Amino acid sequence: MTETAQVVKTAAPVRRREKKRRNVFDSLIGRSALQILAVVGFFLLWEAAVRWGWLSGFLVGQPSGVLRNLIGSIANGSLFADTGYTIFEAILGFAFGTVIGSVIGLALWYSVFVARLVEPFIAAINSVPKIALAPIIILWFGTGLLSKVALAISLTSIVALITAYQAAKDADKDLQALLFSMGASKQQIFKRVIAPSTLPAIIATFRINIGFALVGAVVGEFISSQHGLGHVIYVASSLYDLNTVWAGLFTLMLVGFLFYHLVEVIENWLLPWKQQQGGTQINV
């Protein structure tokens, strides 16, 4: 008795391995603070470097000048007009490109023969840098809205097509077999297995294609246009007006950023069954 008591008394308590502690900044507020700090620091450093003559304001621009420029173009309304124009082109190109590409990609599931037939052509088209088509597209569709939309479609549709086709090919064979054994027709299998199981992949391409649609719109504007952020950037850079170039670029960045998060909202709305797996990672 006394012996055991003795053991309990003298035994050193077992030290548990210390739990991994989360970084103190690892919360929404903490992370946001760090992110804002990084951005503010970057611009302050840039501003200071130009003011103290370490960098040439003529070649890199100056944050205060960019800000003044932004405020000015917001005040006279030109920023909203140009941004709106570019967004309109990009959204049209994105929407048509995604729909056309996805529909063709899914349709290829219907016929293995046709799919095999056209596969090399799709690969060939995909390997053409679509931007190189821009001069021809402008020749065909003019210098207005249509050519920018067409350029954006040429960029986005092929991504949507390949993704949709691949996802349709990869759709769970067992689910198809099960439905087939229930007597389902090909249309029913398409509607109940192929379409819903390709949806996540198609939505994933939204993220990429939003970017591509903006590329199409801006490059189209570079080549020939009277409006849009691409036009603003192009004209300003040919005048060595770096502050205006930056103002246009930052606006484009903001637009892309907002769209990216819009896709997230759409994803959560369309794929409720994909939710709540959370961003858990093994704690190594």
Add this chain to the structure above:
Amino acid sequence: MSSPKVQLRLNGMRKSFPGKEAATQVLDGLTFDIHERDFVSIIGPSGCGKTTVFNIIAGLVDPDDGVMLYRGQEVESLRGRVGYMMQKDLLFPWRTVLDNVLLGLETKGVDPKRALDTAREYLSTFGLSGFENSYPKMLSGGMRQRVALIRTLVLDPDILLLDEPFSALDYQTRLYLEGILMEAVETFHKTVILVTHDIDEAVALSKRVVVLSQRPARVKAVHDIALNEHSPIAARSDPRFSGYFHTLCAELDIQTRKSA
């Protein structure tokens, strides 16, 4: 005892699959009968073509040769009339429990309102009320397989094809689901063909056991199982249980030794 009526007859089924070098013959003139309201287990060595038999019956695979007779009528397959259940639950992840149960009824074109009523009724019979709007990934393995069983039964199929439906589950859940299956088969008067690796399960649940040979598969033996009890636990304590068990084990053992 009058001879039982034959519901499904497979006669001389042959099937080979093209391989890299030579075609693999999987079924070599497979012939057996399924009686009305039968419960037949098919056991055999791994890879002997048990699943191929099911795929032929369900119309997923065309046989090279052989005849299938359903109640005396020659048929190509029983596609649309079987309830196929596999080891994987195959619940559609983007469909809720209720929508998964409705899957077959929708495919069959049953009136949506009637389908909904039927689906709800089955869900409540099998104790899954309250889970209608859950997605499959929120359920346990046993519950998912229960949903799969409901989805199969709700179609009121002529024959249930169960391809190792419980083999991915733990033993307790498995006994529980075997019990549910037996009750359902009794209640709905179903004919069942069960493919299993588990001799224990085959003896406990079946009226008859078909033993297949090594590939290319032929019927090696058919055993009638005459246990008084067919509830999974009671059957396992029947005095004749271990006799059947050992007979079947011996039959499969010889096969494995030959192949070694």
